Amino acid sequence: MATTAVSTEPFSDYQGDLERLRGVVSPRALTGETMLLNMGPQHPSTHGVLRLLLELDGEEIVTCNPEVGYLHTGIEKNMEDKTYVQAITMTDRMDYLNPPANNLAFVLATEKLCGLEVPPRAQAIRVILLELWRIASHLVWLGTFSLDMGAMSVFLYTFRERERITEMYEMVSGQRMMGTYFRPGGLWRDVPEDFVPAVREFLDIMPEKLRDYERLLRNNPIWVERTKGLAPISAEEAISWGLTGPSLRGSGVNFDVRKAMPYSGYDQYRFDIPLGEAGDVYDRYWCRFQETWESLRIIEQALNRLPGGPVLSDNRKFTPPPRSELGVSMESLIHHFKYWTEGIRPPKGEVFVPIESARGMMGCYLSSDGGPKPHRVHFRQPTFMHISALRHMTPGWLIADVIAIMGGIDIVLGDVDR
């Protein structure tokens, strides 16, 4: 057999034997007619540790096989060994570009199990933070996507604006990213006084910045040339590959969990869902980009009608008592000790809660056996589905296009492997 230009061990069970790849790659690769090439796991444009086994005919992709698992940290399994409150800290570390959305999925599932009511003020603040982080996530995506495509300055500008969001998050939660700010029944603490003015200032400066990004990219001939018409995916195909979020809406499917199954009071806000038509990389880019405008709209509405009142439910079975009560009430002290040592005990049951994260539909499945620790936790993460769709999207395009296609679906490896 002719020697082929295969780097060692393209797949974990390959073991130098091309026969093992039969069915994974086309028969032409087995005879050495096409070339097998690893992109990643250490590749700057895979945004983490993703490995693509590309089969190339010249520079054209014949097959593309994504391999995931390099970032697997066993978060879901580890959560079974933590109390519900402790487990929230782990969710922060899954999709690291959008930690509050992870918090929210888990916290909503816990609340649904316990039947906890969340006060309106807590809900409104949740929405503000979620939308701020949706913008932050889209800013990182826009920056890195355009960086991959050779437009460097956008990256520098978007990170400048994202910094404001992390700063606001530090203001409310004490951490720039891993804040663990959402707790079952509401929030960790109320927001400080400076928070609302800071968000207002952000709302004031942001439109001009967004217009700047638009000027840099939207009609830029190089940008359009590289993304328009690239890897189109029809609505039916997008649905059957399990795409959600802006990747699905780029194909014109109007599905957004915030509208379809509203949570945290999203039904009270007026906002539009940007839709694409062609389903190509450009439409996915444009949908995502326009979402930041809608997020600004939601934040403004939420700020304008920010209700007063408590930010944590007063159901003492599932929430800690305020510190001021500890010195005066024995009962509160007992609740406090129970909450922090044993944790909360949701009733037996199973729930699944979907939310719209920045990348698509993210869901948390939670099963409780009535004990203080979750019996089983599982997350449905959008990027996992999106990466599997690369098999379908990339064949027929060039290597350079793979970078653009990956950027178009906004992959975050923490969102894939957990």
Next chain:
Amino acid sequence: MIGDMVRGLVTTIKHVIQRPVTIEYPEVRRPVQPRFKGRHWLHRYENGLEKCIGCSLCAAACPVEAIWVEAEVNTDDERYSPGERYAKTYEINYLRCIFCGYCEDACPTEAITMGHMYELSLYVARRRDLHQG
């Protein structure tokens, strides 16, 4: 087409003449927010007694088991805290700590709080500062 290119270039040039937003880190430090969760502090009352009563609630709340508390009973000759017991050993493993602040929330006597110090890698000569504040 050329117009769009020029528009992009103008946007970039506009940014070139703006003031930089970055800071020269070791010389200039970014102030942290009041709620910032940095290295912990263990506090004393004004009369010098330790606030910590060795109840290990912080250790139980910690999601990563970073805290180790060994309690000992106060005697009238050797009194460290106003309560019955005090913490003979109090260790926080900073290799494990994720700075979540749960210990601060859990502590019933407000003995432990999150400080604002975030530069935890120090030269050996400065390690004393870390331990003594």
